[in-house]
Amino acid sequence: MATRWFGAPIPRNEDPRLLRGKGNYVDDIDLPEQLHAAVLRSTHARARILNIDVSAARVLPGVHLVLAASDLGEVLEPSPLLVPHHALTQPRTQLPLARDEVHYVGEAVAFVVADNRYIAEDALDLIDVEYEPLPVIHSLEVAAAEDAPLVHADVPGNVAAHLAQTVGDPDTVFSSAPHIERETLLMDRGAAMPMECRGVLARWDAHEDMLTCWISTQGPIPIRNGLAAIFHLPEHKVRVIAPDVGGGFGTKIMMFYPEEVLTPFAAIHLGKPVKWIEDRREHFISANQERSQLHEVEYAFDDQGILLAVRDKFLHDAGAYTPYGIIVPIITACTLPGPYRLKNYSSEFTVLYTNKVPVSPYRGAGRPHAVFVMERIMDRIAGELNLDRAEVRSRNFIAPDEFPWDVGLVYQDGGPTKYDSGNYQAGLDKLKVLLDYDNFPAMQAEARKQGRYLGLGIACYVEGTGIGPYEGAQVRVESDGRVFASTGVTTQGQAHYTTFAQIVADQLGVDPKDVQVTTGDTQAFYWGVGTYASRAATVAGSAMYLAAVKVREKAKLVAADLFEAAPEDVELAGGKVFVKDAPHRSLTLGQVAISANPLRYAYGENARKLMSMKLAGPRPGPALPPERGAPGLEASEFYSPPHGSFASGVHGAIIEVDPKTGMVSFVKYAAVHDCGRVINPMVVEGQVHGGVAQGIGGAFFERLVYNEEGQLTNASFMDYLIPTAAEIPPIAVDHVETPSPLNPLGVKGAGEAGVIPVPALFASAIDDALSPFGIRVREMPLHPLRLYELLEELKG
Amino acid sequence: MQEQEEETPAFTEECDIAVTVNGRHYEQRVTVRLLLSDFLRHELHHTGTHVGCEHGVCGCCTVLLNGEAVRSCLMFAVQADGMVVTTIEGMAGTNSDLHPIQQAFQEKHGLQCGFCTPGIIMTVHAMLHENPNPSDEEIRHELSGNICRCTGYQNIVEAVKLAAERLREQNMEV
Numbered sequence: 001m002a003t004r005w006f007g008a009p010i011p012r013n014e015d016p017r018l019l020r021g022k023g024n025y026v027d028d029i030d031l032p033e034q035l036h037a038a039v040l041r042s043t044h045a046r047a048r049i050l051n052i053d054v055s056a057a058r059v060l061p062g063v064h065l066v067l068a069a070s071d072l073g074e075v076l077e078p079s080p081l082l083v084p085h086h087a088l089t090q091p092r093t094q095l096p097l098a099r100d101e102v103h104y105v106g107e108a109v110a111f112v113v114a115d116n117r118y119i120a121e122d123a124l125d126l127i128d129v130e131y132e133p134l135p136v137i138h139s140l141e142v143a144a145a146e147d148a149p150l151v152h153a154d155v156p157g158n159v160a161a162h163l164a165q166t167v168g169d170p171d172t173v174f175s176s177a178p179h180i181e182r183e184t185l186l187m188d189r190g191a192a193m194p195m196e197c198r199g200v201l202a203r204w205d206a207h208e209d210m211l212t213c214w215i216s217t218q219g220p221i222p223i224r225n226g227l228a229a230i231f232h233l234p235e236h237k238v239r240v241i242a243p244d245v246g247g248g249f250g251t252k253i254m255m256f257y258p259e260e261v262l263t264p265f266a267a268i269h270l271g272k273p274v275k276w277i278e279d280r281r282e283h284f285i286s287a288n289q290e291r292s293q294l295h296e297v298e299y300a301f302d303d304q305g306i307l308l309a310v311r312d313k314f315l316h317d318a319g320a321y322t323p324y325g326i327i328v329p330i331i332t333a334c335t336l337p338g339p340y341r342l343k344n345y346s347s348e349f350t351v352l353y354t355n356k357v358p359v360s361p362y363r364g365a366g367r368p369h370a371v372f373v374m375e376r377i378m379d380r381i382a383g384e385l386n387l388d389r390a391e392v393r394s395r396n397f398i399a400p401d402e403f404p405w406d407v408g409l410v411y412q413d414g415g416p417t418k419y420d421s422g423n424y425q426a427g428l429d430k431l432k433v434l435l436d437y438d439n440f441p442a443m444q445a446e447a448r449k450q451g452r453y454l455g456l457g458i459a460c461y462v463e464g465t466g467i468g469p470y471e472g473a474q475v476r477v478e479s480d481g482r483v484f485a486s487t488g489v490t491t492q493g494q495a496h497y498t499t500f501a502q503i504v505a506d507q508l509g510v511d512p513k514d515v516q517v518t519t520g521d522t523q524a525f526y527w528g529v530g531t532y533a534s535r536a537a538t539v540a541g542s543a544m545y546l547a548a549v550k551v552r553e554k555a556k557l558v559a560a561d562l563f564e565a566a567p568e569d570v571e572l573a574g575g576k577v578f579v580k581d582a583p584h585r586s587l588t589l590g591q592v593a594i595s596a597n598p599l600r601y602a603y604g605e606n607a608r609k610l611m612s613m614k615l616a617g618p619r620p621g622p623a624l625p626p627e628r629g630a631p632g633l634e635a636s637e638f639y640s641p642p643h644g645s646f647a648s649g650v651h652g653a654i655i656e657v658d659p660k661t662g663m664v665s666f667v668k669y670a671a672v673h674d675c676g677r678v679i680n681p682m683v684v685e686g687q688v689h690g691g692v693a694q695g696i697g698g699a700f701f702e703r704l705v706y707n708e709e710g711q712l713t714n715a716s717f718m719d720y721l722i723p724t725a726a727e728i729p730p731i732a733v734d735h736v737e738t739p740s741p742l743n744p745l746g747v748k749g750a751g752e753a754g755v756i757p758v759p760a761l762f763a764s765a766i767d768d769a770l771s772p773f774g775i776r777v778r779e780m781p782l783h784p785l786r787l788y789e790l791l792e793e794l795k796g
Numbered sequence: 797m798q799e800q801e802e803e804t805p806a807f808t809e810e811c812d813i814a815v816t817v818n819g820r821h822y823e824q825r826v827t828v829r830l831l832l833s834d835f836l837r838h839e840l841h842h843t844g845t846h847v848g849c850e851h852g853v854c855g856c857c858t859v860l861l862n863g864e865a866v867r868s869c870l871m872f873a874v875q876a877d878g879m880v881v882t883t884i885e886g887m888a889g890t891n892s893d894l895h896p897i898q899q900a901f902q903e904k905h906g907l908q909c910g911f912c913t914p915g916i917i918m919t920v921h922a923m924l925h926e927n928p929n930p931s932d933e934e935i936r937h938e939l940s941g942n943i944c945r946c947t948g949y950q951n952i953v954e955a956v957k958l959a960a961e962r963l964r965e966q967n968m969e970v
Contacts, residue, residue, distance in 0.1 A: 015902040018910030019894055021844015021884030025911065028843035118829060195848045195856055195911040195945050246846070246911025247945050280849040493909030493946045682905045686947060690908060693948030717853035717943070725939035725949040754948075 005502040005512050006745075009682035012498040013513060014491075023244040026199035026216045027277045034201075035064055037263060037276035038120035040110035040127050041285060042102035045138065045355035045710025046151065047131035049100060049109070056126040057112060062119040065266055066127070067111040069099035075230060075265055079256045083325035083412075087163035088351070090155045094321045094358070096258040096265075102131070103151060103320035104355050105711055106285025108258040113266045113274055136355045136710040140294050140315045143352040151320060151353035160318050161326045161351040165333060167408035168344035170300075173309035177300030181380055185295040186779040187369045187759065189317070189704040190697070191287070192362040193722060194492070196246020197278035198287055200259050202267035212239045213264055216246070217520075218253035219530030221488045224522045226255055227264060235526070242520030245492035249363040249694070251287050252492070253532040254323060284715035289704060290328060290362035292317035293369045299377050305385050305392040309344035312336060312373060316351045317359060324360035326351050327412050331366035331464065334409045334417045338374045339424040339460050339648055340396040347409070355710040361532065363694060364755040367463060372780055375459040375760035379767060380776075389764070390428060390437065393460055397424040400738075412533075413467040415643035420748075421738040424460060427650045427672040430734045431458065434670035435652045443654075448772075453659060454667065455769025458652040459757035465647050465675070465749025466538030466740070470640035471528045473543040475504055475551045477633035479597075479606060481575070481590025483508060483515045485548070488528025489540040490520035493690075494751060495683040499537060500544045502679055503745070507548035508555070508589065509572035527638070534647070534749025537679060542639035542743045550635035557628055558596045559587060562615040587613075593633035598623035645740040647748040649673040651692070651757045653729075657769040662788030664700065664766065666729035674736040676748035684750045685733045691754015692731050697723045698755065699762035703781045813877040817842065818886030826873045833857045835873035836883060844884035844914045848943070855942030858915035859883050865922035884914035887921070896968065897921060897959040906955035908946030916942045920956050925970045929960060 017023060054066040069076055079093040098107050110127050114120035135149035142148055143158045151158050174180060201214040211233060217223060220240040228235040245252065259276045267274040278287070295314040301307050316329040333347040378396070382389040398405050400423045407417040432438065440456045447454045473487040485504050491497065501515035508515075518524040520531075528540070553567075555577055560567040565579045578586035587595075590606045598618065602610075624631055654667040671688050678684050701721040705713045714720045739746030763777035766787065773794050779786075807829040814823045817840060826835060831850075836842045836859065845868055848856030852870040859868045860882040887895040894902070897920055907913040916939065923930065923938040930938065935956045936949070944952060963970060 011902050012905070014910070015907060016894060018907060018913055019884075019898040019901055019917070020888060021842070021914050023844070023910050025843075025846070027837070027847070030838060030841065117834075118827070193945060195854060195909070195943065196846070197848075244910065246848075247909045249945070280851065280854075495908070686905050686908055686951060689948030689950040690946045691948070694945065716851055717849050718851065722943050722945065724941075724943060725936040725953065727940075728949050730953075731948060731950055 005505045006679055008502065009680055010498065010502065010512060012495050013501055014495065014497040025196055025244045025246050026201055026214045029201055029214055031201070031203055031273040034273040034275055035113050035115065035270065036117040036120050037111060037113045037266060037274055038117060038124050039108050039259065039282065040112070040124045041282065042098065042105055042107040042109050044102055044131050044133055045105050045136040046134040047102050048134060049098060049102065050130040050132055052110060053128040054110060057123040060119065060123050060126060062115040063112060063123045064270055065113040066123065067097065067262065067266070069095060069097040072096060072265065075261060079323055080226065081325060082255065082323055083327050085161070085325050088161040088322060088326050090160045091322050091325070092152055092155065093323050094258065096261045104357055106357060111262045111266065113270065136708070137353070138355060138706050138708050138710045140292060140317050140352060140354065143354050144315055151355055155353060158353045159350055160322050160353055163326065164346070164348040165409050166346040170309040170311050170344040170346045173344045174300050174311070177308050178302050179384060180298060180300045182298040183778060185297060185373050185376060187291050187293050187372060188781060189289055189292040190362070190702045190781065191289045191704060192249035192251040194247025194249055194251065197280060197283040198252065198257060198259065199277040200263040201273065201275040202264035203273040204268045204271060206271060210237045210239065211264055211268065214241045214243055215260060216252060217242050218248045218490050218492065218532055219255060220490060220520050221522055221526060221528050222530065223255050223260060224526070230261060231264065231268065239523045242490040245490055248492040248531070250361040250365060250532060253530055254288055254360055280717065281715055284720065285357060285712055288360040289319065289357045290359050290365070291369065291698070293332065295373050297373055297377070301381050303385065305381050305387050305395050307340055307342055307377065307381065307396050310336070310342060310377065311346045313348045316349055317354050317356070318351050319354055319356045319358040321358040323358055328359060328361055328366040330412045332370045334407065334411050334464065335367045335370035335462070336374050337407050338371060339398060339422065339462050341398050356706055363691065363752045365752065367461065367756045368695070368698065368759050371459060371461045371757050372760045372763065375757070376763060379764050389458060390432060393428060394425055398422065411464055411644055413644060417464065418643055419462060419646040420740050420742050422462065422646065422648050422674065423736055423738050424648060427648065427674060427736045428460065430672045430736065431650045431652050431670055434672070434732045434734060435654065435668060440654065453657045453769040454654060455657065455765040455767070456652065456654050457761035457763070457765025457768060458650060459760035459764060460650045461757045462646050462648045463534065463753055463756055464644040465534035466641055466743070467533050467535055467644040468539065468641050469529065470638050471540035471543050472525065472636060472638040473540060473547045474525055474634065474636040475544070475547040477551065477589045477593040479590050479594045479604060481588050481606065483510055483589070484518065485515055485544060486518040486524035487540045487544060488525045489531040489536040492531065494536060494687065495680065496536060499679045499683060500541060503541055503544050504548040507545070507552045510575050510589065514575070534751040534753070538645060538743055538747050538749055539639055539641060541679065541747060542745055543637050545744055546637035546639060547635045550637055551633055554596065554628060554635065555589065555592045555633055558592050561619060562587065562595055564616045596628070596633045597631045639743065641742055645676065645742050645748040647675045647750065647753055649753055649757065651761050653761055653765050655765045655769060657766060659770065659773070659791055662784035662791065664784065669729045670732040671754065672734045672736060673750070673753055674738055675750040675753065676740040677737060677746040678735065679747065681735070687750045688733050688754040689731050691752065692758060693723055693728045695755040695758025696728060699759040699781050701781065701783055703783065811874050813874055815876050816880045818882060828872065828874050830873045831869055832871040832873045832876050833868040836868060836881070842883050842885050846911050846914060848912065853943070854912070855919060856912050856915040858918040858942065860918055860922060865919050884917060887917060896962045896966070900955040900959035900962065904951045904955035904958055906947065906952045912942060912944045916944065916952060920959065921970050924960055924963060928964055
């Protein structure tokens with residue numbers, strides 16, 4: 001394959017529009033006669049609803065509609081269970097509006113539509129809900145306690161799911177292992193916090209019987225299919241568009257958030273467009289969250305530091321509902337072995353309901369937790385045996401000639417957890433150079449003489465990416481020569497308008513600037529799933545490649561007939577199609593597109609020129625010869641991976657801790673990343689940067705604090721601290737490239753990678769910095785106050 | 797009480813304002829409680845100014861008010877009466893070319909989803925007006941009122957440095 005553009009760090013096609021303020025996010029679209037909605041949310045974490053009185057709200061001037069559960073008719077159905085699993089024995093999903101009970105603070109109770117958002121919010125104040133508060137489960141510990149109150153009255157023990165998997169024979173290994181350690185490791189809740197909150201705009205067109213919804217989502221096609229089912233419409237009469245999406249990070253790969261049903265319901269009911277835009281406080285209490293897990297892990301190793309076996313039992317906090325099944329804890333279980341040759345491993349998890357916002361994947365999706373556990377193990381082995389931490393990792397790495405490596409577990413997609421390729425030692429070697437690893441001990445010793453506490457942390461990970469089931473793409477050259485490419489995945493910052501254009505440009509011999517990519521619009525492409533699990537470049541990118549190849553081959557067939565040449569002698573370059581060695585006689589892609597459509601009515605500049613060129617006339621026989629298939633220079637293709645591809649990486653940092661305050665600052669941060677072949681290195685580095693920043697937030701500042709009543713006590717940016725430019729250090733990035741053998745591009749996913757190892761390396765670096773105090777970090781995130789408390793405990 | 801409720805609440809009163817936005821003069825009647833951000837976005841349809849938190853922390857809604865960077869979600873439209881507002885749409889003026897700050901953001905990949913970008917560019921504009929040659933540390937400090945969730949700020953800092961350098965070379969005042 002020609003690779004002029006693939007691999008080039010070209011600037012992004014999407015930027016000029018976004019930089020001019022001409023982006024098109026949901027709330028940027030205002031339609032004529034549009035009304036605005038607001039949601040009344042539960043103020044209790046668990047309560048029985050005794051009565052809802054909306055009468056005062058209904059008569060407020062400017063209010064058009066007030067909906068409670070009883071007004072929804074057959075639409076009052078629980079949201080679908082997206083990923084069922086045999087171990088998920090007690091799935092529960094949410095109603096669009098709570099009917100009998102509320103299960104978390106923020107659950108939707110009523111929906112108001114008014115002339116504008118201000119009046120809609122006034123009306124919320126006039127709705128009187130009578131609640132009977134019930135006992136609240138605010139933490140995993142409480143949920144797991146014997147005789148704990150129940151989140152759902154019909155779910156005994158609050159247990160949604162229980163899954164145990166075993167590889168090898170860990171019990172036998174433990175019975176004779178030279179070293180065994182046990183510990184409890186905790187990760188608390190955090191949230192994705194995209195800068196654009198959620199939003200829905202719905203329009204019902206009575207002339208066409210058509211519902212159009214603009215939704216800030218990562219999965220418009222499944223939502224379209226779902227809305228069609230709910231409203232009994234043919235799928236082609238529902239169009240869902242994810243326009244510009246201001247960040248997603250997983251929290252927008254959900255269906256249905258209540259507002260995604262309520263807003264179109266109201267629009268159909270009122271016959272007017274209705275817009276609902278989430279505000280930040282609502283986002284804190286109603287957009288899905290993640291991370292909370294409690295691990296009890298034991299591990300066995302030998303005198304050389306080889307990890308022999310791991311037994312991990314963990315509790316996973318599902319929040320109040322399980323819309324996304326048990327994907328997150330399954331990923332945790334499968335990610336834990338990481339880059340290490342772990343042949344004896346048992347994993348057992350219990351998914352518990354709590355009265356908190358539901359959990360679904362957030363960038364990293366169960367992986368940071370697993371990596372935290374495994375890398376704590378590696379550090380402990382090094383500590384116990386007095387070995388170098390990097391050396392212990394090297395001794396346990398799967399070697400480059402051991403791929404494919406089957407971890408032995410069933411992955412989140414139901415396929416094997418089978419690593420397709422990797423070179424973990426190469427990554428670690430590069431990281432050591434970036435960090436000046438070998439000289440750090442001297443630097444640390446020197447600093448300690450001055451009373452400063454420097455620490456170095458490293459963490460390795462393997463990340464399952466690029467899972468199925470499939471994605472598709474269509475590539476089309478129109479008669480004016482413009483190239484259009486569309487796919488069902490969405491874009492929320494990943495540069496798909498550029499990277500997919502690079503893939504297509506190489507095949508059609510055009511500049512990526514001349515390829516217009518459309519993502520996330522069911523009118524442009526309506527097969528596929530969405531952007532999640534670091535899969536868009538791998539799965540949709542491969543489909544894009546296959547479709548572009550098909551268009552290229554078709555262009556060659558058409559041009560070969562016109563030039564009376566062999567198709568294999570036809571070339572595409574510089575936007576032209578010509579016979580090899582005779583570039584002076586060429587056609588534009590637009591002219592080939594016209595010829596590919598055997599019409600008598602071709603018109604326009606390109607068609608006139610084509611006529612004047614006196615090329616060969618049509619061959620006898622059908623106007624569309626069978627080898628050309630459909631008319632036009634257009635093709636659709638699909639790609640379905642055999643199983644996920646496994647990216648990897650290693651990050652390291654040097655930090656300085658002030659033990660008097662618990663404050664941590666970064667001296668250096670370095671990341672080495674392997675996502676197979678790189679389509680656009682500038683974009684991949686940007687993804688890594690952003691992931692690291694989110695990881696630093698999640699390791700340090702970002703903890704969602706729920707009190708015993710299940711109230712989120714830090715539901716604002718004043719209190720839930722997202723790192724700013726002042727907190728994030730310069731990040732050095734390097735790449736290792738082990739192509740994936742699974743897909744035609746050799747790529748693996750890159751979107752989530754940056755975030756995954758950060759909590760683990762942060763813990764590693766703190767332990768190292770504060771080793772004179774004998775600290776062992778066992779929880780994340782760790783904000784300065786908590787670190788200070790830990791130090792005080794050690795001193796006391 | 798009953799009587800008071802029947803009166804028009806003070807916050808729904810309307811008021812005439814005159815504002816210049818991106819060089820164009822507007823005279824408009826607005827509700828006194830209308831936020832400046834909502835006025836710009838939904839009354840004047842300058843939707844490049846984004847709203848990320850509505851409590852003045854994230855900086856997405858930053859605009860220039862009489863040349864100074866302010867958060868338009870923390871102000872009422874009526875407070876901008878008689879003032880001059882510049883939003884992201886006014887950055888490149890009528891030029892077809894991007895402003896050097898915008899250009900630098902594209903070249904250095906200083907944006908991903910693009911949602912925080914207009915606010916950041918307005919902040920950078922005000923920053924470089926005050927300090928045409930900021931150090932890395934000054935840049936990071938000045939940017940710390942704007943949250944970006946995508947880029948990790950790395951390339952934003954690089955873009956600001958490049959923009960500052962170009963503007964100095966061109967002797968262009970911002």
